[in-house]
Amino acid sequence: xxxxxxxxxxxxxxxxxxxxxxxxxxxxxxxxxxxxxxxxxxxxxxxxxxxxxxxxxxxxxxxxxxxxxxxxxxxxxxxxxxxxxxxxxxxxxxxxxxxxxxxxxxxxxxxxxxxxxxxxxxxxxxxxxxxxxxxxxxxxxxxxxxxxxxxxxxxxxxxxxxxxxxxxxxxxxxxxxxxxxxxxxxxxxxxxxxxxxxxxxxxxxxxxxxxxxxxxxxxxxxxxxxxxxxxxxxxxxxxxxxxxxxxxxxxxxxxxxxxxxxxxxxxxxxxxxxxxxxxxxxxxxxxxxxxxxxxxxxxxxxxxxxxxxxxxxxxxxxxxxxxxxxxxxxxxxxxxxxxxxxxxxx
Amino acid sequence: xxxxxxxxxxxxxxxxxxxxxxxxxxxxxxxxxxxxxxxxxxxxxxxxxxxxxxxxxxxxxxxxxxxxxxxxxxxxxxxxxxxxxxxxxxxxxxxxxxxxxxxxxxxxxxxxxxxxxxxxxxxxxxxxxxxxxxxxxxxxxxxxxxxxxxxxxxxxxxxxxxxxxxxxxxxxxxxxxxxxxxxxxxxxxxxxxxxxxxxxxxxxxxxxxxxxxxxxxxxxxxxxxxxxxxxxxxxxxxxxxxxxxxxxxxxxxxxxxxxxxxxxxxxxxxxxxxxxxxxxxxxxxxxxxxxxxxxxxxxxxxxxxxxxxxxxxxxxxxxxxxxxxxxxxxxxxxxxxxxxxxxxxx
Numbered sequence: 275x276x277x278x279x280x281x282x283x284x285x286x287x288x289x290x291x292x293x294x295x296x297x298x299x300x301x302x303x304x305x306x307x308x309x310x311x312x313x314x315x316x317x318x319x320x321x322x323x324x325x326x327x328x329x330x331x332x333x334x335x336x337x338x339x340x341x342x343x344x345x346x347x348x349x350x351x352x353x354x355x356x357x358x359x360x361x362x363x364x365x366x367x368x369x370x371x372x373x374x375x376x377x378x379x380x381x382x383x384x385x386x387x388x389x390x391x392x393x394x395x396x397x398x399x400x401x402x403x404x405x406x407x408x409x410x411x412x413x414x415x416x417x418x419x420x421x422x423x424x425x426x427x428x429x430x431x432x433x434x435x436x437x438x439x440x441x442x443x444x445x446x447x448x449x450x451x452x453x454x455x456x457x458x459x460x461x462x463x464x465x466x467x468x469x470x471x472x473x474x475x476x477x478x479x480x481x482x483x484x485x486x487x488x489x490x491x492x493x494x495x496x497x498x499x500x501x502x503x504x505x506x507x508x509x510x511x512x513x514x515x516x517x518x519x520x521x522x523x524x525x526x527x528x529x530x531x532x533x534x535x536x537x538x539x540x541x542x543x544x545x546x547x548x549x550x551x552x553x554x555x556x557x558x559x560x561x562x563x564x565x566x567x568x569x570x571x572x573x574x575x576x577x578x579x580x581x582x583x584x585x586x587x588x589x590x591x592x593x594x595x596x597x598x599x600x601x602x603x604x605x606x607x608x609x610x611x612x613x614x615x616x617x618x619x620x
Numbered sequence: 621x622x623x624x625x626x627x628x629x630x631x632x633x634x635x636x637x638x639x640x641x642x643x644x645x646x647x648x649x650x651x652x653x654x655x656x657x658x659x660x661x662x663x664x665x666x667x668x669x670x671x672x673x674x675x676x677x678x679x680x681x682x683x684x685x686x687x688x689x690x691x692x693x694x695x696x697x698x699x700x701x702x703x704x705x706x707x708x709x710x711x712x713x714x715x716x717x718x719x720x721x722x723x724x725x726x727x728x729x730x731x732x733x734x735x736x737x738x739x740x741x742x743x744x745x746x747x748x749x750x751x752x753x754x755x756x757x758x759x760x761x762x763x764x765x766x767x768x769x770x771x772x773x774x775x776x777x778x779x780x781x782x783x784x785x786x787x788x789x790x791x792x793x794x795x796x797x798x799x800x801x802x803x804x805x806x807x808x809x810x811x812x813x814x815x816x817x818x819x820x821x822x823x824x825x826x827x828x829x830x831x832x833x834x835x836x837x838x839x840x841x842x843x844x845x846x847x848x849x850x851x852x853x854x855x856x857x858x859x860x861x862x863x864x865x866x867x868x869x870x871x872x873x874x875x876x877x878x879x880x881x882x883x884x885x886x887x888x889x890x891x892x893x894x895x896x897x898x899x900x901x902x903x904x905x906x907x908x909x910x911x912x913x914x915x916x917x918x919x920x921x922x923x924x925x926x927x928x929x930x931x932x933x934x935x936x937x938x939x940x941x942x943x944x945x946x947x948x949x950x951x952x953x954x955x956x957x958x959x960x961x962x963x964x965x966x
Contacts, residue, residue, distance in 0.1 A: 292871075322680035322719060322790055325671055334668035339727040339780055341764045373668060381685040383729065383778035416778070418687045421816055423776060430769060432729035432762070434685055434780035444668055470767055525638075 306402045332441040336375040340365035341432045344469040351484045352494040359400020361466045364501035366435030367408035368522040374445035375437035377410035385418040386429035407503040447519035454608040455588035460601035461578030465501040468572040475562030504579045507598040521580040529571040533616030542617045544606035551576045652748045678787040682721040686711035690815040697830045698840040705746020707812045710847035712781030713754035714868040720791035721783035723756035731764040732775035753849040793865035800954040801934035806947035807924030811847040814918040821908030850925045853944035864928040869920040879962030888963045890952035897922045
């Protein structure tokens with residue numbers, strides 16, 4: 275059709291490179307044999323998901339969307355991009371898990387201005403690994419080239435999860451009662467929350483770098499540790515032992531996420547010496563002169579997921595979780611609400 | 621718990637403002653009476669979606685994730701943010717619609733570094749309106765404050781859609797045959813694709829501004845026109861008259877999206893004078909010296925959605941669509957593939 279002039283490529287968007295990236299992503303998906311249902315990242319006819327495959331009589335669907343937050347900055351600083359995809363899946367998977375739902379489909383959104391192809395593939399490799407851990411399929415996604423939005427080599431990620439549970443097994447927190455015990459499952463570190471504060475203290479105030487040694491590794495490695503995905507152990511646990519409620523310790527940290535799930539009239543009393551707080555939190559607290567109040571409402575403080583159970587079962591729940599490979603602790607109790615606070619740290 | 625030191629707010633993330641925004645969003649959702657199922661933007665216990673509410677015997681689920689691309693830059697330039705949410709919903713809704721699926725749940729991701737609260741509310745108002753047009757519920761979303769990622773007042777959006785159709789009504793393109801007619805439904809303008817090229821030509825090369833007059837309005841208003849959401853008319857049409865296949869004209873423009881849905885051995889022949897190309901495309905083509913080849917593989921050229929139907933029904937399909945309020949045209953035919961090309965523009 276002739277004519278010399280502007281092309282889309284001139285303007286910063288390269289459809290041919292885009293198509294090449296789609297092919298690269300498809301290859302990664304094909305090579306990850308575990309995803310029977312994984313289809314193209316961008317397909318003409320997206321494969322539908324037949325609800326009968328869920329094998330659930332009365333399915334209730336749960337959806338979650340989330341990002342990784344400024345933990346991405348650590349990936350930029352260390353130029354290591356193959357684990358933030360695990361974080362991305364974890365954020366939504368643990369969110370859905372709170373209702374007792376099993377994740378079955380995940381889709382990602384990767385947005386950038388100028389990004390090396392290999393970085394995109396590394397991100398996808400992390401997502402694929404996260405989907406394996408969360409027992410779900412990566413059925414689609416979008417790689418959005420946005421000239422002028424991001425710094426060179428920087429990107430943002432969003433993830434979308436669908437999960438399902440039978441109507442009769444959905445965990446809705448209605449059973450919570452004064453006297454219940456609170457069980458916490460260990461986190462792997464910061465997970466994906468509080469990085470703006472952590473970076474400010476560690477890098478700006480203390481002048482540390484990602485290459486500085488920290489606990490037999492580097493500070494960068496510590497800060498990039500993937501968020502734990504609790505799907506497999508928690509779904510096994512709640513088949514054996516029903517729980518009253520669960521909370522994902524995410525934005526708002528330890529203090530904000532537990533009160534949210536409590537019915538009126540009760541409060542959580544947490545013994546903060548009942549589990550080991552990982553060294554990274556102590557470093558931020560002591561060297562950064564961050565108050566306890568601020569620490570517990572910003573970070574998970576070593577507890578990534580919380581279960582509320584009948585007190586008579588607390589020890590058994592901990593032992594089942596330990597058998598499933600988790601570190602778990604009885605960290606507190608639910609009691610009658612006495613004052614204004616919904617959570618007391620003692 | 622005492623101690624003076626860093627707070628999360630110092631580091632650029634303000635949980636209290638975040639909670640205030642969540643309350644503001646909840647208010648907008650409550651006020652939009654049409655969303656019975658719309659729950660909190662960020663809820664402790666997300667409401668599940670009972671599959672039985674779909675009223676579909678053998679439901680197949682379809683999922684889509686997409687963004688608005690650099691059309692967002694026009695919103696930044698005009699400081700008008702209450703329509704990009706419609707675009708966001710449209711991108712996923714029209715994508716799912718291609719399979720004959722009705723959208724039922726939407727969730728959004730809004731990412732920014734520093735953003736006026738009112739801008740967030742305007743974005744949400746657009747999303748709520750888009751969800752009404754797409755007949756789906758906004759059941760959740762994430763507002764991600766990412767210090768250092770975006771320019772002041774700038775943001776990125778991603779949207780996630782779930783839709784469903786009965787197994788026996790899923791449109792999979794298997795019926796396409798040589799001799800079929802191709803029907804196009806008019807777009808409202810650029811929709812959400814090709815903005816990097818459009819901005820380069822209009823603003824950089826021609827030196828126009830968003831305030832310049834264009835067709836009884838301003839150029840900014842033209843460029844911000846919301847993407848059409850074809851859900852209601854197309855779902856009504858395919859109940860009356862079954863189609864062989866459908867294509868959403870999106871990234872890759874007119875030329876790339878039609879061949880993708882064709883089975884091997886056939887090609888699409890398009891009469892490019894069979895519909896009126898809106899003036900905005902002519903402006904970009906003539907003043908920007910962009911080739912036809914580039915125009916048709918970047919922009920929708922006035923056709924936002926394409927249906928492939930039995931040739932005997934083409935006129936009836938057009939007339940049904942016109943009755944439903946759309947502008948529609950028979951724009952071409954499917955024929956035996958003769959050469960290498962899967963689409964010929966004549």
